[in-house]
Amino acid sequence: MTVETTLGPSGTEEEHTPELLGPWALMWRKFRRHRVAYVSLWITGLIYFMALFGDFLAPEKVDETNRRGIFVPPQGIHFLVTDEDGSRSFQLHAKALKMQVDRATMRRSYVQDPDKIIPLGFFVEGYSYEILGLIPSKTHFFGPKNPRDIVYFLGSDRLGRDILSRIIIGTKISMSIGLVGIVVSLVIGVSLGGLSGYYGGWVDTLIQRLVEFLRSIPTIPLWMGLAAAIPLGWPPLYTYFVVTIIVSMIGWTSLAREVRGKFLSLRNEDFITAARLDGLTDWEVIRKHMVPSFSSHIIASLTLAVPLMILAETSLSFLGIGLQPPIVSWGTLLKEAQNIRSIIEAPWLLIAPGTMIVIAVLALNFLGDGLRDAADPHAH
Amino acid sequence: MSDTILKVRDLNMHFPVGGGFFGKSTDVVRAVDGISFDVRRRETFGIVGESGSGKTTLGRCIMRVLKPSSGSIVLRRKDGQEVDLCRSGKAELRDIWKDMRMVFQDPQSSLNPRLRVLEIVGQSLRKSEGLSGKDLSERVAQLLRQVGLRPEFLMRYPNAFSGGQRQRLGIARALATQPELIIADEAVSALDVSIQAQILNLLQDLQEEFSLTYVFIAHDLAVVEHICDRIAVMYLGQVVELAETEALFRAPKHPYTRALLDAVPVPDPRKRRGKHKVSKLADVGAGSKGCRFAARCPHATDLCRNEAPPAKRVQDSDVLCHFAGEI
Numbered sequence: 001m002t003v004e005t006t007l008g009p010s011g012t013e014e015e016h017t018p019e020l021l022g023p024w025a026l027m028w029r030k031f032r033r034h035r036v037a038y039v040s041l042w043i044t045g046l047i048y049f050m051a052l053f054g055d056f057l058a059p060e061k062v063d064e065t066n067r068r069g070i071f072v073p074p075q076g077i078h079f080l081v082t083d084e085d086g087s088r089s090f091q092l093h094a095k096a097l098k099m100q101v102d103r104a105t106m107r108r109s110y111v112q113d114p115d116k117i118i119p120l121g122f123f124v125e126g127y128s129y130e131i132l133g134l135i136p137s138k139t140h141f142f143g144p145k146n147p148r149d150i151v152y153f154l155g156s157d158r159l160g161r162d163i164l165s166r167i168i169i170g171t172k173i174s175m176s177i178g179l180v181g182i183v184v185s186l187v188i189g190v191s192l193g194g195l196s197g198y199y200g201g202w203v204d205t206l207i208q209r210l211v212e213f214l215r216s217i218p219t220i221p222l223w224m225g226l227a228a229a230i231p232l233g234w235p236p237l238y239t240y241f242v243v244t245i246i247v248s249m250i251g252w253t254s255l256a257r258e259v260r261g262k263f264l265s266l267r268n269e270d271f272i273t274a275a276r277l278d279g280l281t282d283w284e285v286i287r288k289h290m291v292p293s294f295s296s297h298i299i300a301s302l303t304l305a306v307p308l309m310i311l312a313e314t315s316l317s318f319l320g321i322g323l324q325p326p327i328v329s330w331g332t333l334l335k336e337a338q339n340i341r342s343i344i345e346a347p348w349l350l351i352a353p354g355t356m357i358v359i360a361v362l363a364l365n366f367l368g369d370g371l372r373d374a375a376d377p378h379a380h
Numbered sequence: 381m382s383d384t385i386l387k388v389r390d391l392n393m394h395f396p397v398g399g400g401f402f403g404k405s406t407d408v409v410r411a412v413d414g415i416s417f418d419v420r421r422r423e424t425f426g427i428v429g430e431s432g433s434g435k436t437t438l439g440r441c442i443m444r445v446l447k448p449s450s451g452s453i454v455l456r457r458k459d460g461q462e463v464d465l466c467r468s469g470k471a472e473l474r475d476i477w478k479d480m481r482m483v484f485q486d487p488q489s490s491l492n493p494r495l496r497v498l499e500i501v502g503q504s505l506r507k508s509e510g511l512s513g514k515d516l517s518e519r520v521a522q523l524l525r526q527v528g529l530r531p532e533f534l535m536r537y538p539n540a541f542s543g544g545q546r547q548r549l550g551i552a553r554a555l556a557t558q559p560e561l562i563i564a565d566e567a568v569s570a571l572d573v574s575i576q577a578q579i580l581n582l583l584q585d586l587q588e589e590f591s592l593t594y595v596f597i598a599h600d601l602a603v604v605e606h607i608c609d610r611i612a613v614m615y616l617g618q619v620v621e622l623a624e625t626e627a628l629f630r631a632p633k634h635p636y637t638r639a640l641l642d643a644v645p646v647p648d649p650r651k652r653r654g655k656h657k658v659s660k661l662a663d664v665g666a667g668s669k670g671c672r673f674a675a676r677c678p679h680a681t682d683l684c685r686n687e688a689p690p691a692k693r694v695q696d697s698d699v700l701c702h703f704a705g706e707i
Contacts (some may be wrong), residue, residue, distance in 0.1 A: 023493055023494045023537065023539075026539070269489055270484045270485075270486060270489045270490035271489060271490050271491055271492040273445055273482075273484075273490075274482070274484065274490050274491075274492075274553070275492070275503065276445070277443065277445070277477050277481065277482055278477070278503045278504035278507060278553070279474040279475075279477055279478065279504055279507045279508055280503065280507060281474075288495075288503075289492055289495075292494050293492070293494060
């Protein structure tokens, strides 16, 4: 694309505009052209919206058990009701269920109750909560109009808890606790990688050998050991918080290498030399020229690290060394589906949170890829 | 005219080769090997040579981007004070860099793509004179005008400029601190020929206007002939011939210079060339005790191969050859 030739005969400012865009604006334009990444950005945004306004979106209370709603399969939403006189009208509703117990096998099954429907609606009244922990409210985005009715859109678990609500509430923990780890990796990775790349010599050798040593430690046994070393008396969220920080103590290594590489290549760039010749001190050169040059790469690699953290949380919780119930996260939800019986009798226990994890991880990965491509001036 | 602004004496820049995690490096590359010369005030001093001859390293040593292994570089500053750059510390260098500026070869990589023109050209002023806001943008706009750019370009990013315009920005940045000496490292090599001429003319006009001294590093003899007063020809880290431009082009004394001049393409297919053909770049081992050019020289004798040539002065030219003036 030749920019010079786009100048019109009049040479008005409008025709100049594309040239005047700064590097960030150019990056954004390139990013928007990456369709999948752009859609992923919206999905990621939605997921974080879910994390922030979980209570508003969840139809049921997260730890509300229901003895008469154990292992209910997902219930559908219906649109039309037929009145007694045969006329049809629009009304969002779900069919009420009746539990039947087979005396011979002692198995429960649910059949639809043809006489009863549960009307559904938007902005309905439900359990009370606080928006963002500040404003008390009882309004929920979607659910049964009568607060005493319960509808399981994605089925229920062995205690009759609503899976949909649990997934929505679990988003908060799953999407946020990884971020803490990432911030820790970021701080350690950038400072040690920066030191390593800028000064070189024995500092570089020392840090790189440390990185190699840490990378050679197998992670799962280490995590298990660490989880065992943490006092049992600690609250489970606190325990997991500590585990994440310890995990990220190892997670910084790849970031440190990336930053070091960037520093090494930047150190020889002419504009860095030019900045030094302009009389800037080392620190000013790093702050004004080097860090802005690779901040976009850092953002991209951090975005790619978030799904790894989510998966780590999931697998740790699945193994029983991460989060423990009663904390609700996607990992602890999957743990519910850990035995054959629940997979056969209630496959939604596995499918629903599993799908959510796949969507979140894919969205973040595509987002990270898109950001990286947009940040790379050599990519097409 | 004839007082000296820069005195380079016995300058050496040796880079260690090899050596790993535990091993010590065994060998050195003598990128700059015992070079001495003077640069006079308000002249344009050319340094030419093929790639790998060490001319860029020499430029960076003079700029003190690299710390030379040994030798001295004495700069006479604006206030008449003489400083040896090899013995200056970081803080002192930052001050010296106001008097001595550099124009880079690649205008693409020497301008930070993430900063606006105002910041790129003005950052030395912001630092040295503490200018900011309106004062700074006025000064930068003035600098842009001096290098033939429109002051409206102030808020643009480098990606909005063509190669020639970018090199003008590089020159504007060099001029910002009102230097006396500008080291231009292949300043026009990355540009196409028509733009080269424009930039060279700009450099000459600026020299007139601000009484600048240039050290002009290049590999293109046509460019050097056009702009330089005196020329140093470099070969493998040494200056093999140093003479006035006119004398050098009329009567080259060193066989290498002759070969170099011969290699300039002549736009006439009937004119035969290649009188002074030299063989391809030979392997320059560490233990070469004789003349460095001996392996490629058509006139080489046993004397050349065994004994390093002394610096000779032949008809106002400094030549590094046993048979200078004879062949």
